Every structure is written in structure tokens, then in C-alpha cells.
Amino acid sequence: MSERQVSVSQMVTSCSSDGARQTRRQRRCCVGVCEQCTELGLLAHFNGGGSFGEEGGLHATQLRNGHVNLSFDIFAGTTARRTGSWSSPAHHSHFVPRSSTMQILHRSSRIGSFVGRLAPRWLRSLSIPSSGSTVSFSHELQSEPRVAGRGPARVCPVETPYRPHMTLYTNLLDRAKVDDGSRPMFGSRPVDPTTGAATGDYEWKTFAEFLDHVDETASGMKLALGLRRQDTVGVFSRSQYEWTLVEQSCNRMAFTLVPLYDTLGPSSVPYILNHTEMKVVFCAKEQTTTLLHCLPECPHLKTIVQYESNLNEQQVAEANERGVKIWALEDVVKIGRVHPADADPPKPDDLSTICYTSGTTGTPKGVLVTHANFVSAVNAYRPMIKANRDDVYFSFLPLPHVAERFLHAMMITEGAAIGFYHGKVAQILDDVQKLHPTVFVAVPRLMNRIFDQLKHKVTATGDAKHVEYFYQALDEKKRLNMLKHDQYDAELFDGFKPVLGGRVRQILTGAAPITSEVKEFFQYVFGVPVLEAYGITEASGGVACSSALMPQGPHVGVPLPGLAICLGDVPEMNYSSDEGYGEVLMKGPNVFSGYYKQPELTQEVLDEDGWYATGDIGRWNPDGTLSIVDRKKHIFKLSQGEHVAPEKIEGVYQKSSFVGQVFVDGDSLQNYLVAVVVPDPDVVKHSTFKNWETDYEQRRELEKVVLADMDALAHADGLHGFERVKKIHLTSEAFTVENDLVTPTLKPKRAKLAQYFADEVKTLYDAGSKYE
Structure with a gap:
């Protein structure tokens, strides 16, 4: 040619x-x-x-x-x-839409x-x-004035498609630009109601079918349930089609969505329901049972709408006795179908959602996110992830997490298809291999599991030469920085692609740090970019993201388009912005407006110029990327992305008669907690373990007794599995003002404790495998 x-x-x-x-x-x-x-x-x-x-x-x-x-x-x-x-x-x-789209x-x-x-x-x-x-992947924002104690603001030189008129409702309607209504939009697998097992392939709803379903559901919510603009609506289930149906119906009528994690129990749900004075909750039948247990403590709740139509008559009667009506979702939809109501779309500044996140003492904080906040985050990610109408996205992360929601919103407006997992986390890869996604998003914990399985597959052949050749090829691809290599891919790596369905073109990870080893393994074995994102609820899930062009390493990429990041001095931790270190501060249209009914907490983290203090310590790298190196706030994440408030957990364990003092710590690359415990000397000296400091066998037995007592208290107080300490180190050295491990008011200095017991914590993690 x-x-x-x-x-x-x-x-x-x-x-x-x-x-x-x-x-x-x-x-x-x-x-x-x-x-x-x-x-x-x-x-x-x-x-x-x-x-x-x-x-x-x-x-x-x-x-x-x-x-x-x-x-x-x-x-x-x-x-x-x-x-x-x-x-x-x-x-x-x-693209010229067909007439059916116009209709x-x-x-x-x-x-x-x-x-x-x-x-x-x-x-x-x-x-x-x-x-x-x-190469520098970000640059200084010259228009932002410098402030004492802060470094320069940096931005990414990519334009965001965000425009001020956008809302989550216009985001849904924008799909019509690339979808005439006939393309698959949401897919689910049929499930056996008795066993919960998937019984077939994915079944799909088109864009046109979904729009009709949203119109009918939103109309029914207004007419049958009496909801009005900005009323709060709860949604309480795992990630599934009905969850998204409720979300988009709320967007059509400007209702405020309040998501609840499906793992929440009767001890956690009442706080959120009462704090928002919530009257209506949509849920799956498993969560109907939980809500019924909460009714004595939730006087505002008047309506439960269950996804499934087979209502339990005993539960209906029990709810009626307390003045609460249980509906089947289909009954609400039928009313909306017979009596359609015009859309009452939200304005950009209307409240879209209240997302509850844990505070330093474990008390949830309601993050107020407007439509403008949310949609700006969605559009900030679009130039980085670059989804398209041919993409298929696998959805299994919890939708109460804002990251999963903005990924949904992105896929919707780009015309992509979204397939839900069938409900069993242990069988996620079975869903993936049925769906054949092109975009795969996973937390590090899942990627670690797949990584371990694939490494085992390599070594299971028993052929030393084959294993050696595999790792030689992998190292060569790394050295050449090549995602595709005709020879090595054909001989070795293409055989792994069916594990993720065979069509993945991009992998995105976040919620917790991932090791370079795992990240590079996925990138070069599957031959696709692995993007790492850094987001927080207060930023509508968006802060920074890496790209395929950036070198591998312990970084989270650059500020998302439309956002600015600067680093603030943290003198108490010896971090100086002049040296490129400091607390990550961010500013942009995606930053939340405050905490619901908690103005004093809002003022602590959001200044008058709109800069939000994340509590994370960052470092600017020479190539303009950002690394998260420490934390200023006491909340941290484990490898599965779960937030942990150690002070709350320590308060539970302090109740043990064996525990004099306790320091709970975690590693963001691990999925469980460990603790350093100072045994109560008065209790121990009267026990059979009085010589534990010098007798190895007594030490081991005392560890078992103390850990068992701590675990019983954790169970009694309703701590989640990820909040329970799995291993402990005993020490006779108390935390005192003299050894600088506590303040004069006897508050623990967490940074000092972490540094002081770093070797002991490392030993605890090195001693065994991760807990499931």
C-alpha cells in the first residue's frame, strides 16, 4: 500500500x-x-x-x-x-442513532x-x-497560590470531559450517544434459590429494557411509597442488578441514596438508619431478616421493599405489628407501570448519596456527595481508563463503595456491558470465565490469590527446565518493558489468559496497596496494562491513578484530570513539603461538601479554600507520580480493602482481664491484624504462667489463653472478622511516658509504637500464611 x-x-x-x-x-x-x-x-x-x-x-x-x-x-x-x-x-x-433510540x-x-x-x-x-x-507525568499548577507549610499544587495535563451541567441522570442518558437501545447493558446468572449456586450462563437486559424498568420503578417509588425529592432511600444487599435499578431510579427522581454494606449486622444498621431518619429501605431477602431484628431500635423505618417476590408471611406479620410494611419490588414496579410519573431530574448541586465510612473511634461518618461531585470523579477517570462500547465489565466489588459505583457510571455512559457475580465470592473466577470480561477490576487480596494459584500451576509441572524458562521469559519481558512478545506469549503466557476469561485488555486495582511483584506478574503474563488507583470516599472515590505509560513501581500514578494535589507539612512526623513529603491535600469538583450532621468533623479536614486533608502521607517522585508512604490518621486498610479503626478494636481487647495494654497494628499488604500485648502483671502473677518471661512453654501457653480471651471479647462485641487480631506478641515492657510510647495524657503514640515494635510485628507476619 x-x-x-x-x-x-x-x-x-x-x-x-x-x-x-x-x-x-x-x-x-x-x-x-x-x-x-x-x-x-x-x-x-x-x-x-x-x-x-x-x-x-x-x-x-x-x-x-x-x-x-x-x-x-x-x-x-x-x-x-x-x-x-x-x-x-x-x-x-x-454515530447516527437509529430511529428506535429517538423513540x-x-x-x-x-x-x-x-x-x-x-x-x-x-x-x-x-x-x-x-x-x-x-519524563514528568504531572506538573505544577502555577495559578494556585503557594501557602506556607504546603508544597506546590500539581496536576495532570489531560482535559476531563466533565461539564458543570452533568448529573448521574444525564450520565445514564448519555449512553444513547453510543447505544440505540439494543445493546446488552446488565447481565446476571440464574441462581438456585436453595443452594445459591449459579445454574446457567449470563442473561442480559438491554439499554431500552433497563430504561423502561427505571421509569416504572421510579414512578412506583414516588406514587406507592410517597417519596419526594431528596428523601433518603436505603439499599441493602450485595452487588446485583436490583441494586443498580434502585440507584438509577433514585437518580431519575432526585432521591438521595444511602447504601449499606450487605455484611452489616443488627449492631451497625440502626445507627445509619436513625442518623438519616430513613423511612424506606430496598433489600434482598437475607437483609430483610436483619432489618426485622433492627425494628425495635429504628422508629423512623416504615417500609421495606424486598427484591424477591416470595415474601415470608411470618415476617410480613411481624413487621405489621411494628407499623412497618414489607413490599415485593415487583409490586412497586407494577404501580409505576400503570401510573407512570414524569422524571424529576436532579440538579448538579443536589445530594446524590450519603456514604457512611468509619471514623477513628469506629463511629460511621456520613459523607455527603452531590451529583456534581460524583460525576466529576467519573469523568476524571474516563481519560485514564478509556472504556468503550465494546467493553464488558465484571462487577463483584461492593456497590456501597464509591469506586465500584463510579466504575459502573463510567461503563454506562461509554456504552459498555456490566455483568454481576452470582453471589459467591469463592466462585468468582467461574463467573469471570463465563462472562469473558475485557476490563477486570480487583482488590489486591484477590490478585494475590490468583497470583499464588498461577505460580503453583507453573511449578506443579515438576519440570525444572520449564519453570526456569518461564521465569526467564517473564524477566525478559520486564527488562524490555514489553506487554506483548510473540514468541513468549505463544509458548507460555497465552495459556494463562482463560483464567480471566481470555479477553481482558486492562486490569485496574486499588483500595489497598499491591506489591510490585504481583502487579508486574499480571501485567507481563496477561500482557495488559495494570492500572493502580488511589481514591477515598470524601473525594467521591477519585484522587490519583496510574496509566499504561508509567513505569512500574510503588506509586499510585498522578492526580486525576481536573484535580489538584499538594503536600502539607506534618512536623510531628518530621515530614516536610520542601523535601517532597507531606500529608496529601486535594482540591477539585469531586471533593465532598461535608459530613452529615457533623460540621465539627468537616472543619477538621476541609478548609475554607476547598482543600481536603486526606490523612495519608505522600511523596512526589522525580517522574511526577505520587507514592503513599505513611498515614497520619489512625484508620488504615488491609489488603482486601477493609478499613480498620485500631483504637476501637483496642478498646474491646482492653476489657480482657489478661490485657494490661494492647497495640493493634496491621500491614496493608496483609489481610489480618496482629497485636502487641502487655499482660496485666497482677493477673499473670497469680496464674500458672507467672514465669512466662523466662519459660518458653509458659509463654506459648499464655499467648494461646490471652488470644482466646481476646477473641471471645471480639465475638461478643460484634467485631468483623477482619477486625479481629489473629496473632499476638507478648512483652513485659509497659507503654510509658518515659519510653515515649504514650503521651502525658497516656494516649498511645501510634507512630512510635509501630516503629518500636516493627521487628516483632514483622516476625508475626513472617511466621505464617495469610488468614482467609
């Missing part, structure tokens, strides 16, 4: 994007980008500049088929080596622009900049 050379400026003009940028010398990647049609997205603001030289750079050729072909060089002195290429349409086509929108009084875009196509081969690269 003949081709003619075109200048970069001509290429950019044809794509209506000033996206081509480059760097030079010392092994810098030069990548040309059309921001409207690229598969990569422009995620790097390159230092330097200048024109494209003869020794290497971006090569643009326009083919007869109307595509611009771009290739990029790696510079090494004056020698250039062509490393890869990609092509994209030089002239964008506009759908007309019927529901929906409006919107139909100027669409072609779905991006992912690169077949990518290179990742080496760790020695002088």
Missing part, C-alpha cells in the same frame, strides 16, 4: 487535537497522541520540548484508508530505534446530543518508560 508522509501539524489538524508531544535523548519515549481517538490518552507532560529531530522522534504517515499511522522512537544518544506504532482515524465518523428518548422526555465517537482500539504492543526516564 502506498503512503505519503505528512507533517505532525497536518496530522494534528486532521484529528482536531493538539495532542502530539515528544521528549528527546536519554531513552525518552516520544509518543504522538490524538486525544479524541487515541487508545493511550495523553498522560504525560513531557519536560524539554523542541522540534522533532532527525535522530528520532514521532513519525506520522497518512495511509490511503484515511488513517494516520504514528510510530515512536526510543532515543539512545544519536541512535534511534523504532519500537512500536499505532493507527487511528484521521477523520472521525459520527426511546421521546417517550421518556430525554434529550441529548448524538454526536458520537468511534470506539477506541487498544494497542497490540506497548512499551513502558524505564524507571530512569526524565
